[in-house]
Amino acid sequence: MDIRPTTDQDFDVFVDTMLAAFGRFRDALPGGGLWWAALEMDRGLFAVAKDGRPVGTAAAYSFDLTLPGEVLVPAAGVTCVGVLPSHRRQGVLSALMRHQLTELRAGGDFLSVLLASEAVIYRRFGYGPATRTQRLTVPRHKAALARPRAHGTAASAATGADTGSVEVLRRSECGEILEEVYDRYRRAQPGALSRPHRWWALGAGQPPVSPSPRYVAVHRDADGVPDGYASYALGDPASTLTVDETIAVDDAAATALDGFVLGHDLITQVVFKNVPPEHPLRWRLADFRAGQVSDDTDGLWVRLLDVPRALTARGWFEDGELVLDVDDPFLGERSRHLLTVRDGKADCVPTDREPDLSLDVSDLASLYLGGTAPSTLVRAGHIRAHHPGAATRADALFRTDRAPYCLHWF
Numbered sequence: 411m412d413i414r415p416t417t418d419q420d421f422d423v424f425v426d427t428m429l430a431a432f433g434r435f436r437d438a439l440p441g442g443g444l445w446w447a448a449l450e451m452d453r454g455l456f457a458v459a460k461d462g463r464p465v466g467t468a469a470a471y472s473f474d475l476t477l478p479g480e481v482l483v484p485a486a487g488v489t490c491v492g493v494l495p496s497h498r499r500q501g502v503l504s505a506l507m508r509h510q511l512t513e514l515r516a517g518g519d520f521l522s523v524l525l526a527s528e529a530v531i532y533r534r535f536g537y538g539p540a541t542r543t544q545r546l547t548v549p550r551h552k553a554a555l556a557r558p559r560a561h562g563t564a565a566s567a568a569t570g571a572d573t574g575s576v577e578v579l580r581r582s583e584c585g586e587i588l589e590e591v592y593d594r595y596r597r598a599q600p601g602a603l604s605r606p607h608r609w610w611a612l613g614a615g616q617p618p619v620s621p622s623p624r625y626v627a628v629h630r631d632a633d634g635v636p637d638g639y640a641s642y643a644l645g646d647p648a649s650t651l652t653v654d655e656t657i658a659v660d661d662a663a664a665t666a667l668d669g670f671v672l673g674h675d676l677i678t679q680v681v682f683k684n685v686p687p688e689h690p691l692r693w694r695l696a697d698f699r700a701g702q703v704s705d706d707t708d709g710l711w712v713r714l715l716d717v718p719r720a721l722t723a724r725g726w727f728e729d730g731e732l733v734l735d736v737d738d739p740f741l742g743e744r745s746r747h748l749l750t751v752r753d754g755k756a757d758c759v760p761t762d763r764e765p766d767l768s769l770d771v772s773d774l775a776s777l778y779l780g781g782t783a784p785s786t787l788v789r790a791g792h793i794r795a796h797h798p799g800a801a802t803r804a805d806a807l808f809r810t811d812r813a814p815y816c817l818h819w820f
């Protein structure tokens with residue numbers, strides 16, 4: 411089995427091979443957007459059988475990932491992973507992953523990320539689920555918002571005190587507004603990925619990045635500057651308003667947009683397709699039970715390709731130190747690190763001190779953005795705590811100021 415890089419000339423064969431692995435056909439999305447339109451063919455790989463036929467694919471996008479502390483770093487967005495049904499369980503994916511991880515490292519990447527089609531595939535390659543996402547359904551007749559108890563806060567928008575305005579546009583009329591608002595939002599949201607201009611220009615991915623027909627409620631602040639949007643469509647199922655995503659640079663804009671979609675006529679329910687766990691919207695509803703959570707699932711998976719570099723890149727919120735014994739079986743590496751945090755910055759050096767925690771690199775990835783507490787993985791039997799206070803200390807150290815979340819589909 412050979413692995414070879416792809417070029418622009420391979421585009422059609424690459425897409426067809428990848429689609430065959432997914433059992434899909436090449437069908438344009440409504441509105442002309444193709445979800446694979448932004449593929450970077452110089453970052454693609456073919457697994458090639460002895461007869462020269464491609465039987466497996468993998469690729470990577472060049473994204474920025476926002477780390478805790480509003481730190482932006484490059485991250486490879488692994489995508490289009492597929493092996494033809496005729497060639498499965500013969501080690502093709504393993505060969506692709508090994509090749510890709512080695513290449514990413516050699517190119518200076520220290521983080522890669524992906525969205526997993528199945529949750530059982532990627533841990534063995536060192537990826538861990540680092541964000542989660544949910545669907546929230548609110549029946550229209552229970553959609554009343556609570557009166558905010560803290561006066562003078564962003565939530566006062568819920569009572570009609572919003573000083574901004576909402577305008578409904580068609581997706582095709584939005585120009586650069588969505589791209590600009592998304593870019594402001596993602597810089598402050600840990601776990602968020604950049605949506606490079608190329609994605610918007612080519613209409614790649616899913617709505618509202620693709621130009622599929624959608625209505626978009628655009629929120630503007632008191633000065634008329636767009637600071638949020640909700641992309642939505644009515645129907646499917648009937649009488650349902652489905653929100654692709656609500657993006658807002660602050661809570662006032664988010665509250666105004668939630669109020670707008672929940673107040674829409676001619677519907678029986680609003681489905682927010684993607685919201686983070688602990689979304690403030692559930693608390694904004696007067697009836698806490700009105701928001702029905704479903705499809706709680708993993709979101710972004712993260713892979714640390716260089717542990718010290720990754721740990722020193724993110725922001726930290728509590729001083730302390732921890733010795734981590736990290737096992738990376740797929741790459742055949744084991745390393746012990748002394749992590750010391752002072753004034754929001756970390757130092758990470760090799761040590762032979764006794765470890766506080768022993769963990770797999772995939773579990774470290776699940777802690778990395780602050781979405782899962784180390785103590786949870788200790789209790790799950792994934793992480794070994796070497797003394798009674800170790801998990802509590804690790805919880806305090808890894809805690810972040812804002813839960814991570816990733817909305818970008820790739």
Ligand SMILES: CC(=O)SCCNC(=O)CCNC(=O)[C@H](O)C(C)(C)COP(=O)(O)OP(=O)(O)OC[C@H]1O[C@@H](n2cnc3c(N)ncnc32)[C@H](O)[C@@H]1OP(=O)(O)O
Binds near residue numbers: 531
């Ligand atoms: C980021 C993304 O693009 S996610 C998209 C992933 N792609 C898909 O879901 C498309 C459909 N599926 C496929 O194309 C293939 O089944 C793949 C890519 C998931 C796996 O490819 P394969 O070449 O069969 O994997 P490979 O033979 O290297 O398997 C390595 C190990 O993972 C296990 N494994 C691989 N896929 C799966 C799976 N879907 N479920 C459970 N175990 C799996 C294998 O059993 C094997 O385990 P072992 O080492 O204990 O023997």
